[in-house]
Amino acid sequence: MTPSEPPPTRASAPTPDDVRRILAGVMDPELRASIVELDMVDEVRVSDDGSVLVRVALTTAGCPLRSQIQADVESKVRGLPGVTDVAVEYGEMTAAQKSAAMQRARWNARENADTTEVPASTRVLAVASGKGGVGKSSVTVNLAVALAARGLTVGVLDADIWGFSVPRMLGLDGRLGGTDGKITPNTREIPNRLDPADPPGILKVVSMGLLVEDEETALMWRGLILTKAVEQFLHDVRWGPMDYLLIDMPPGTGDIQMGLARLLPQAEMLVVTTPARAAQAVATRVADMAHRSFLKVAGVIENMSAFVAPDGARYALFGEGGGAALADAVGAPLVASIPLEPAVSAGGDVGEPVAARASDDPAAMAFHALAARVVEDLLPPVEMSGCTARILDLASRIA
Numbered sequence: 001m002t003p004s005e006p007p008p009t010r011a012s013a014p015t016p017d018d019v020r021r022i023l024a025g026v027m028d029p030e031l032r033a034s035i036v037e038l039d040m041v042d043e044v045r046v047s048d049d050g051s052v053l054v055r056v057a058l059t060t061a062g063c064p065l066r067s068q069i070q071a072d073v074e075s076k077v078r079g080l081p082g083v084t085d086v087a088v089e090y091g092e093m094t095a096a097q098k099s100a101a102m103q104r105a106r107w108n109a110r111e112n113a114d115t116t117e118v119p120a121s122t123r124v125l126a127v128a129s130g131k132g133g134v135g136k137s138s139v140t141v142n143l144a145v146a147l148a149a150r151g152l153t154v155g156v157l158d159a160d161i162w163g164f165s166v167p168r169m170l171g172l173d174g175r176l177g178g179t180d181g182k183i184t185p186n187t188r189e190i191p192n193r194l195d196p197a198d199p200p201g202i203l204k205v206v207s208m209g210l211l212v213e214d215e216e217t218a219l220m221w222r223g224l225i226l227t228k229a230v231e232q233f234l235h236d237v238r239w240g241p242m243d244y245l246l247i248d249m250p251p252g253t254g255d256i257q258m259g260l261a262r263l264l265p266q267a268e269m270l271v272v273t274t275p276a277r278a279a280q281a282v283a284t285r286v287a288d289m290a291h292r293s294f295l296k297v298a299g300v301i302e303n304m305s306a307f308v309a310p311d312g313a314r315y316a317l318f319g320e321g322g323g324a325a326l327a328d329a330v331g332a333p334l335v336a337s338i339p340l341e342p343a344v345s346a347g348g349d350v351g352e353p354v355a356a357r358a359s360d361d362p363a364a365m366a367f368h369a370l371a372a373r374v375v376e377d378l379l380p381p382v383e384m385s386g387c388t389a390r391i392l393d394l395a396s397r398i399a
Contacts, residue, residue, distance in 0.1 A: 011081035011082035012082050013046050013047065013048060013049070013050040013082045013083070014046060014050075014052070014080045014081070014082050014083060015046065016044040016045070016046055018080060018294070019044045019046065019052055019054065019077055019080065020036055020041060020044055021294045022076045022077060022079065022080055022294040022296070023035060023036050023041055023044075023054070023073060023076060023077070024036045024037070024265050024294070025076055025265040025266045025267070025294065025295070025296070026069070026072045026073055026076055026266070027120050027266045028040075028065075028120070033104055033120075034265070034266075035056065035069065035073075037104070038100070038101050038104060039057070039093075039097050039100055039101070040056055040057050040058070040093070040097075040101075041054065041055070041056060041057075042055040042056065042057045042091055043055035049084055050082045050083050050084035050085070051083075051084055051085040051086075051087070052077050052083055052085070052086050052087070053087045053088075053089065054073055054077065054086070054087070054088050054089070055088075055089045055090070055091060056069060056070075056073065056088060056089070056090055056091070057090075057091045057092060057093045057094070057097055058090055058091070058092055058093065059092075059093055059098065059101065060092065061090070061092045065383075066090060068382070068383060069088075070088045071380075073086070073088050074086045074088060075268075075296065075298075075379075076296050078296075079268075079291075079295075079296030079297055079298075079331075079332070080291070080294075081291055081331065115263070116234040116235055116263055116264065117182075117234065117235060117236070117237055117238060117239050118155075118234060118239055118242070118245055118264065119239070119240075119241060119242060120266075121241075121382040122155070122239075122241075122242045122243065122244065122245050122382075123243065123244050123245070123266075123268075123379045123380075123381060123382065124244075124245045124247065124264050124266055124267040124268065125244065125245070125246050125247070125267070125268055125269070125270055125298065125374070125379065126247045126249050126257075126260060126264075126267050126268070126269045126270070126295070127139055127140040127143070127246060127247065127248055127249060127269075127270050127272060128249040128251075128257070128269055128270070128271055128272070128286045128290075129249070129251050129271065129272045129273065129283060129286065130251065130271075130273070130279065130281075130282030130283035130284070130285055130286045131251050131279065131282045131283075132163065132251045134251075134272050134273060134274050134279055134283075134303055134304070135272065135274075135303040135304055135338075135344070136248065136249070136251065136272045136303075137158075137160065137163075137165045137166060137169065137248050137348075138169065138303075138344055138345070138348050138353075139270075139272050139301055139303055139338065140156065140166070140246050140247075140248040141156070141166060141169045141170060141248075141348065141353050141355075142344070142353045142354060142355040142363075142364075142367040143246060143355075143367060143370055143371060143374070144156045144203060144244075144246045145170075145190055145203070145353045145355040145356045145367070146355040146367045146368045146370065146371035147201070147243070147244055147246075147371045147374065147375070148190035148200075148201030148202060148203050149190050149191065149192065149193035149194075149201055149355065149356070149368070149371070150192070150193065150194055150201060150371060150372075150375060151192045151194060151195075151198050151199060151200070151201050152201050152243040152244060152375075152381065153201065153202045153204070153241060153242045153243050153244075154201065154202070154203055154204070154242065154243060154244045154245075154246060155185065155203075155204045155205075155206075155239055155242045155244065155245040155246065156170075156203060156204070156205045156206070156207075156245075156246050156248065157206050157207075157230075157233055157234075157245060157246070157247045157248070158205070158206065158207030158208065158209065158248050159230050159233070159247050159248060159249050159250060159256055159260065160248050160249065160250040160251075161208050161229050161230065161250065161256070162250065163250065164207045164208045164209035165209070165348075166205060166207045166209065166248055167186075167205065167207050167209040167210050168209070168348070168349075168351060169347075169348040169351065169353060170188060170203065170205060170351060170353065171188070171350070171351020171352060172186050172188060172205055172210065172351070174186055174210070175210055175211065176206065176210045176211055178238070181236070182236055182237065182238040183206065183232075183233075183236050183237045183238065184237075184238055185204035185205055185206045185237060185238075185239065186204075186205045186206075186210055187202055187203060187204055187205070188202075188203045188205070189201070189202060189203075190202070190203060190356060193368070204239060204240070204242065206233050206237050208229065230256055230259060230260065231259065231263065234263055234264070243381045243382075244374075244379075244381070247260065247267070257286075257289055257293075258289075258293060261290075261293035261294070261295050262293075265294070265295075267295055268295065268296045268297070268298040268378075268379060269286075269287075269290045269295050269296065269297050269298060270297075270298055270299055270300075270301055270335070271283050271286050271287055271290075271297060271299075271300050271301070271326065271330070271332070272300075272301045272303050273300065273301070273302060273303070273322050273323055273326050274302065274303055274304045274305075274318055274319075274322055274323075275302060275304065275305055275306075275316060275318045275319045275320050275321060275322040275323065276318050276319045276322050277319065277321065277322050277325065279322055280322040280323070280325050280326040280329070283300075283326050284326060284329050284330060287326075287329075287330035287332070288330075291330075297330055297331075297332040298332065298335075298378050298379060299327075299332050299333050299334070299335030299336075299378060300323055300326050300327040300330070300332055300333070300334050300335065301323070301334075301335060301336045301337075301338065301370070302322060302323025302324075302326075302334065302336070302337045302338065303338045304318055304338065304339075304340045305318075305320075305323070305337040305338060305339055305340065306320075306339055306340065307339065307340040307341075308339050308341070308362045317340060318340070323337060335370060335373055335374075335378065336366055336367075336369065336370040336373070337366065338363055338366045338367065338370075339362045339363055339366060341354065341361060341362060341363035343357075343361050343363060343364075344363050354367070355367040355368060355371075
């Protein structure tokens with residue numbers, strides 16, 4: 001820091017209400033409701049120094065889901081500006097709380113429907129950017145392919161209604177169909193990279209590009225109509241079981257971003273930028289929008305970083321440091337640096353993403369490393385066996 005630069009200021013500590021609002025995104029995948037809605041958050045204490053204590057009431061003291069709940073609570077709360085530390089304590093539900101949870105279980109067992117068609121057990125990642133041209137869609141597509149290559153089922157929602165490009169990048173051109181008033185996603189199998197003998201992964205793709213007559217069709221819609229289109233993709237698409245849903249967001253901080261924050265409070269955000277500091281400054285606004293909407297920024301991806309020549313030499317054609325600077329500015333980890341590779345754009349042009357190729361291409365390796373980090377660290381798949389299964393079983397027998 002130079003003498004002329006002001007010292008960095010730490011964000012003020014969040015309020016207990018701020019903490020509770022972001023905890024509404026911690027979902028119980030079996031009761032299909034947030035831990036706040038289920039009255040499982042007994043107490044929230046926030047110290048002046050930014051340390052947060054959350055006391056969670058479990059259905060039973062030995063609940064097998066306690067470690068997953070703790071990880072999700074800590075992950076969400078640490079995403080709030082001003083938080084320096086998170087501690088989670090456990091208690092057991094009172095008789096009144098268990099009765100309320102039982103009523104919720106009865107209701108969900110009878111209705112058997114989510115607010116959206118996205119299953120509560122699906123991990124949702126919104127891939128966002130401050131401006132166009134940073135490769136957000138190619139990151140979304142290649143990360144989806146890399147996740148599916150691990151034998152997972154991955155949904156891809158192309159929420160960039162004006163600038164749809166996902167179908168072309170994945171080599172999909174069939175129009176969306178459906179029955180009984182529900183839309184059926186287009187699918188593509190991805191060979192299992194971990195063990196070719198295991199079942200392939202599945203991509204489920206929904207995009208406006210699979211509804212219009214041709215790719216050159218211009219959509220001259222205003223913001224409210226765009227938001228309604230995305231809502232329809234969440235309410236009227238028969239997504240079915242998925243491990244992950246990746247959402248290719250439009251650039252910026254408009255109506256679609258705010259609508260998705262309301263419809264999918266469990267979503268977390270990956271912000272894509274380039275090494276250029278100008279792109280980093282713009283992307284900071286997207287992270288600020290996420291924080292204001294109580295969505296956690298799970299990480300920053302620096303795309304189009306140094307070009308790697310065949311001899312291994314690296315050339316920083318678009319500058320350096322933008323990804324790390326953005327990560328520092330928004331308090332999120334830099335989770336991947338994707339090298340600038342002609343194979344990335346070439347693969348997108350012909351519908352064969354670089355991550356789908358069995359090669360040691362540096363960009364492909366970076367996408368697969370990113371997928372491994374998502375699965376193993378950032379947002380692991382939900383483990384469905386847990387203590388609330390017993391409540392659901394009992395509710396189904398007495399409803």
